[in-house]
Amino acid sequence: MVSRRTARDLRNENRFEVLHALFELGPSTRQELARHTGLSSATVATLVTEFLSEGVLHIATVERNTGGRPQERLTIDPDRGRIVGVDVAETYVDATVYDLALGALGHGEVALDEHENGQAYVVDGIIRAIESAVEASGTEHERIIGVGVSMPGHVHPDAGVSVFAPNWDWHDVHIEEMLEKSLQISVYVDNPLKAVILSEMWFGVGRVVDSMAVVNLGTGVGAGIAIDGSLIRGATNNAGEWGHTLLQLDGRQCRCGRRGCVEAYLGVHGLETTLAEIDPEHPALRQPRQRDFVEAVADGLTAGDPALMDLARRTSHYLAAALGDLVNLLNVPTVTLTGWTSNALAEWLVPAVRDELPDHVMPGSLPDLTVEASQVPGNAVALGMAAFTLEQFLIRLGLASPARTRPQADPDRGLDQSRHGHV
Template sequence: MPRQTSRDLRNESRFEVLHALFTLGPSTRQEIAKHTGLSPATVATLVTQFLSEGVLRIATIEQNTVGRPYERLTIDPGRGRILGIDVAETYVDATVYDVLLQPLGQSQVMLDEHQNGQTYVVDGIVRAIDAAIADGGTTRAQITGVGVSMPGQVRPDAGVSVFAPNWDWHDVTIEALLAERLGLPVYVDNPLKAIALSELWFGVGRTTKSMAVVNLGTGVGAGIVIDRALLRGETNNAGEWGHTLLQLDGRLCRCGRRGCVEAYLGVCGLQTTLAEIDPDHPALREAQQPGFVAAVADGLTRGDSALAELARRTSHYLAAALGDLVNLLNISHITLTGWTTAALSEWLIPAVRSELPDHVLPGSLPDLTVEASKVPGNPVALGMAAFSLEQFLGTLGLASKASLPATGRRLRSPV
């Protein structure tokens, strides 16, 4: 029977060479061969092809006192621009990258979390993209692909937002809507897949075999990496840790089930917990979630006792729910990301590290690490740009179908 793989980075020689250059930066043929495990002869042949195709260029030539001069190769950054878009319930972040995934420009458009119309959301995405293109000194003609992360359940193979609970969206053909509005190739996926890919390319995933990249924001979830490969699941929905149980028959979650982790660790969950502690707390008067989280961080800095209790309970919930991930998957790394993490990690992470051993089976504990993500910038936008780039590389002189990433399809062209 045919073997199938979940790898988004395929073990294909041409792709491996290009990916090595992302990981290593400008490199010699010898360094590429060592990194990829390909033979020096294979690397030399492929590099010659890439140079003739204009995909690679020579970055530097160095001369030692003895021996031949050696060349450092790099992907030609002039080959195009990539957009990575993080669409959340409360904002759209857009970043323009070159093909080395260096950011050139960015923008943010706030969304009203109480609006849910398709036109409202698409308009916000388009405005963010236009502003990012202007900020990056780029033109739309230079953009080779747009990777768009949509909240909730997404089928990248169909370009569909299957279910976005906060907006009550069902089966919205978002990729076609965006491709039409933008006149650009669009690839949609889910933020959990994007954050996992950003950690695989630029974070602890470069050296880690298994990890969960845990997002804490309006929604919560985990990008799961097993044996260096992104876990997608049968319908791209793996990682919905936010919809595993913390408390059977507990708080009503926006997914409709009771007791989900998200009902305690999503921003609405934090608001509910604070209301249980002090229903008149001033932070609860913030109309939008980012304002609430900022007020919590401010209050914790000032030593507000109700917020200290909120941090204590939230850390307890988080340690317990992360313990479940470790016990089920026996992963070695947990990386926390998302805007709640960015605001509150100094209160949450030490407490979680302290409590986690109480929740994890002893044999799964050795070498377990929990830390905030060190991926620079917005990891969702970066991961989406990396997905889009994987597909773009598939068209960059990589004629063989086998070299396309495992998503098994090309970018949807504008209609």
């Protein structure tokens, strides 16, 4: 049974909404925050006072207008603490240290052997990447208020468990506990698809649209989904496994055990298989690491390599068909591509996909549909995990309950009154 939402629940969520408004607006007055969020002036004033008392906000400037009361411009205090966002994939660990305003301060990366799946090996890679980022940022350990770690596979964030990581054969691994024991810092673990959609909602196209899908292309593929301003998790946090939907009946073997999955054609191994069908002796296939292979493909496309041009054409065809199914199912107006494969190949994939999508999308979902490379700065997974970790920090301070991605009614204006916008 779902418990009835109380005025206290709504006030807690409104705290996080005010904070997010400052990410969008920059230094703002209380009046500007009230207008942007739709909250009452009294509610905003109360919440700002709470944030100021905990040092989360500070007064940036005081504007003295002729004949009126001085107005304080408030901003997030970036020096209140440091957050580490970590993107763990099958082939690398990428860590970034952020200030409280989610400005990047330092970066560290460790390569992982895609054929090594031991828990101790992966944990060691995560710790080394974090240490590298912390050193690069000049951050003292005691200033770190939390670490957010994205793990591939099915993750239960409340339990810190990687339930199913198919490439590693992990089951019920309590990665959060393992990391907290080593780091002696609070750790929050989630899935990369949830991280990329949150970062897109906060820092990408989510600033202008409420419904979108963020397609992540790398070793695996998946889609982060937001509908009407709400991040979609599903019943067990497993929503977005678009990579394991069917592209071709009885098609290529997928590492999940099925045949014909989207990932078997659009993951890096899928690209390698397609190129082997085109030219089994192509030198790009001799690259020892997946990321080296993708870089070789990008270089070859720039040079006009005919086999790689054919690879891009076929891959765009697969991607357009798979995105057509996604759009037809969800009726989202915006699709963005993210991930290291997308970053390398978007120049060739995106235009071809746009041209072909009308052949795969139902007419009712086609008007104003946009497909583009994500403009979220830096590593979108690490940034999204940092945002989740900021939320956890506010909860520990008693300043927020777990934030929704769509605003709730202002309790000062009645529990049944809704507002437009999103967090």
